[in-house]
Amino acid sequence: MKKTLQQISALALCGVLAACSPPPTQQTSVISDINYDKDWQFFRSEKVLDLATAQQQTDWENIAIPHTPKIEPLVVNDQFQGDAWYKKTITTEADWKGKQISLKFEAAMNVAEVWLNGEKLTTHVGGYLPFTVNLTEKLLWDAPNELLVRLDNRDNPITGPKPLHDLDFNTYGGIYRHVYLQLDNDLHISDPVAAGKTASGGIFVRYPKVSATEATVSIQTHLINKSPQPKQFRVVQQLVDGEKKIIEQSSEPQTINGNGDIENQIEFTVNNPRLWSPKTPNLYNLVTRVYEGDALVDEQTTRIGIREFKWIEGQLYINGEKTFLRGVNRHQEYPYIGYATSDAADYRDAVKIKSAGFDYVRLSHYPHSLAFMAAADELGLVLLDAILGWQYFSEDPAFQAQIQQTCRDLIRRDRNHASVMAWECSLNESWMTEPFIDSLTTIIQQEYPGALSAGWQEYGYDIYLQARQHRLEHYKMPTKPYVVSEYGDWEYYAMNAGLNQSAWANLLQADRSSRQLLSDGETRLLQQAANIQEAHNDNFNTPAFADGYWVMFDYNRGYAPDLESSGIMSIDRLPKYSYYFYQSQRDPDEFSDKFTSGPMVFIASEWTESSSLNLRIFSNTDEVELQLNGKLIAKQAPDKNANTTNLKHPPFTFVIDKFEAGELKAIAYRAGKAVAEHKVITPNTATGIALTLDTSGKSPQIGVKDTIFVYAQLQDSNGDRVHSNNVSVKFTLTGSAKLVSPVETNTAAGIASALIEIGDSLDNIIVTAEAPNLAPASMTIK
Structure with missing residues (x-):
């Protein structure tokens, strides 16, 4: 009698196939899904190649999934677009006999063609959602099988959005999410996307x-x-x-x-x-x-997760409790590797977002990974789930059919996530015809009866998404549930110029913008925080039940030769002052062992001779006491002015008579009791480096392709932080890891960042950082 899959333990499968699945994301077959990320080969070509030419290629590179076709520079001026070819040998096992065998790609950018042993099996269009290839009748049992995948990530009028040279974000490429081999008995639970059935599958x-x-x-x-x-x-x-x-x-x-x-x-x-x-x-x-x-x-x-989202008179009630969702938009890219992030990296992003004080994320402007969505379920982040779309619409029936199918597949993939509040089957900032909008909202009801739609045009959608820059000139009282979908960036960058980026790219002075790099210094980072405070406070003057700041992390733009820097964290996930403004808006009574929470206080200053004497402090407490070198400056309540009227926890502004080098200490009080403190010390000249590993709730993962940041902080002889920019730091690595970022990177606000890839072991991984005239530092990764 043949063994059933129940009788084949997970350990046995790992031994047979030399590949173990990572922890399940949201819905994973515990018997039949086998991680197939390892032992691939790859090459890329800017030219369009046919199958025969690809098969003659000799310079295949050994790689693992997730994978990006090209390690890009920090600022991406010319993202790779072309052919990305992947090859893998599949050797059948005796235990596979009598099983249904298929290969599932979580995502591959953007048009995928798949061949097995020279026979073309499928073409899949669209780079953000899964597709499955049935191999059951095609596999050879007496010889190795050659699987070939060609990916084309060039501009595509059927999938949209705009061509890359006009696009406000990059789409990258490659097989950048997991691949699974699925083994099923003849009788089995279907795959929710591959089943292709309305309101069904899985x-x-x-x-x-x-x-x-x-x-x-x-x-x-x-x-x-x-x-x-x-x-x-x-x-x-x-x-x-x-x-x-x-x-x-x-x-x-x-x-x-x-x-x-x-x-x-x-x-x-x-x-x-x-x-x-x-x-x-x-x-x-x-x-x-x-x-x-x-x-x-x-x-x-x-x-x-058992929950109910309900709207009464435009306001959101979660399980019967009226709730305002303070939120943010997220692009999923990482520096250098684009979309090819590990599950652990996506989890760390979610922890950072929750730690910043947010409870809601708009997944801009495409489907994000299952790993991020699983993290949102676990941490308590409400999601607005979106299809791909940005400033591009076409009357081409093929384009419209592709978008409609994408809406269906998105819902089929994500409908069981507790975190998903509504479905943004809408082409963001793209004027859509009413019949097309009707088709998308109808699909949502077909696929998930009773679910809510969301769109940036008020017509047709259940939830109206309006960016603040549009509202400032075109606002009228909404007649339906309303979200300030984006705010805090464009209206300060371009004086509410609208959507014509090319014409208004350099209109505003840099020091007024919210687009401030971590290296732009104290004054500009304080301006970003002031803009955000003003805009967030103003959002409460609308009937919105949620708002979403633009954006969580700095990111690359296809059309511009610089980073879009309105993030409250840098592209390498380091916080700016505005991060702490949002953190101060979280209820101090909320505690979690999974993210930063509880009472907090933060001094938004480097405390040098050039620092402002109007000192801004963020806290979610009743009072803050400020000391300078042990002497009391003042103990006071939060600010009261036109930009604090709607805030739960306004900042505290302390006026200091004159600069005095030394230690600033802020002590936060609730009901007369000290509950948090923060210190800033005037730095001396840098003499050394301190290394830290950014785990953010998830330690380095072995056996999978994990990517993680190492930060090199400049410090003086007292161990105090030094904030110098453009100091070149050289990173070296030993052990089972490799450096993804350049060997030398420059500091921003005193920190140089390295992105490293963890291998199959943590044995003997040592990171060393050195800079001219500074004592080097080394750290063992555990």
Whole structure:
């Protein structure tokens, strides 16, 4: 008798295939999904190559997934566009006999063609969502199989958006998310995207009733039978909270036709559920098991959060509690590697966003990774999930069909995530015809009845997204739930010039803009924070239930030879002063061991002779006391002025008579009790370097392709921070890791950043940083 997949342990699969799956993201088959990221080969070509020419190529490079076709410079002036070819040898195993075998790509940029043993199997258009290739009838069992993938990331009028030279972000390339080999029995749970069925495919979880005392969980499971013979089966759903089984319910036996498919429905009630919200991101594991007779033939675990999003008179209620969502927009790119981030890197981004005081993220302007979405579920970040779109619309039926299919696939991929609030099936800042908008909102209702749509045009959508720069000249009271989708950048950069970037690119003085690099100095970083404070305060004068600052991290733009620097963190994930403004807006009573929380205080100054004597301090407490060299300057309440009227926690401004070198110390008080403090010390000349590893809630991951930052901070002989720019720091590495960033990078505000790639082991990984006339520093990565 052949073993079932249940009888093949995960450990055995790792041994057979020399590849173990990373921790599940949101919905992963615990039996049949095998990580297939290793042992690929790659080459790139700016020319369009045919299959025969690619097969004759001799300079293939050994690589692992996620992968980008080219390590780009920090500022990307000419992103690679062309052919990216990938090759992998698939050797079949005896245990695969009798299984349905397919290969799933989480994403590949942008048009993918796949061949096996010279036979073309599929073409997939679109670079942000998954696609699956069935290999079952195509694999050779007595010889190695050659898999070839060609990716074309050139400008494409069918997928949009604008051509890269006019685009405000980069789209990069490569197989930049995971690849999985899927082994299934003939009777199995379908893939939600590959199934291609409306409001179906895979596992679909909904919550018809939600309250603190009782919740209804409705589970729809789509099954496929690849055998020509009918099969009798039953489905068992088990809800697990940590290690505790809450509910187990089995369906009645059903029969599925040969070569057929069927829906299974199970609904149960959870008493006193632990509900999901930004403050309490409680998650359950839903374990779905499929039995044919007594044999377990499939099993999947879906991480779910029981919650209700409801709008009453335009305001958001989460589980019955009125909630304002303070949020931010995110581009997913990393320096040098573009989109090819590790799951751990995406998790670290989510931790930084939550630590900054945000509870909401608009996924701008395309589908982000499953790893980031899983992190949002875990940390309590509400998401606005978006299709690709930016300032590009076409009447071409092929373009419109592609966008419509993208909307369907997005919902099918992401519908079970607790964090998803609504679906932005809208082409951002692109004027769309009403029939086209109608088609997209209809698709949302078809795929997820009762779900809400969101779009930047007020017509047709359930939620109206309006950027502040548009509102300043074109605002009228919205008649539906309303989000300030973007604010704080463009209106200060271009005097509300609108969308014509090329014409208005240099209109405003740099020192008035919110686009400030970390290296631009104290005065400009304080201006960015002032702009943000003014705009965020003003957003509360609208009926918005959420707002989203533009943007979390600095990023590259296809059309401009510089970084878009309105991020509250630099492109290498270092905080600017504005990061701490947002952090001060979080409730001090909110605590978590997964991100920075609780009472905080931060002095926005380097405290040098050129520093402002109007000292700005961010805190979420009642009072702040400021000391200079142990002497009391003042103890005072938050500011009160026109730009603080709507803020929960305005900044504190202290006026100091004259500069005196030394230690500034801020002590924050709640109800008369000291609860937080922060110190800034006037630096002396730099004499050395201190190294830190940016773990942000996730330590370096081995066995997968993880990327992580190392920061080299200049310091003086007392160990105090020095803020000098443009000091060249040289990084060297030993052990099972490699340097992704250049060997030498310059400091920004006293910090040089290195991006390193972790290998299969942490053995003997030592990072060394050195700079002229400074004592070098070394750190062992553990």
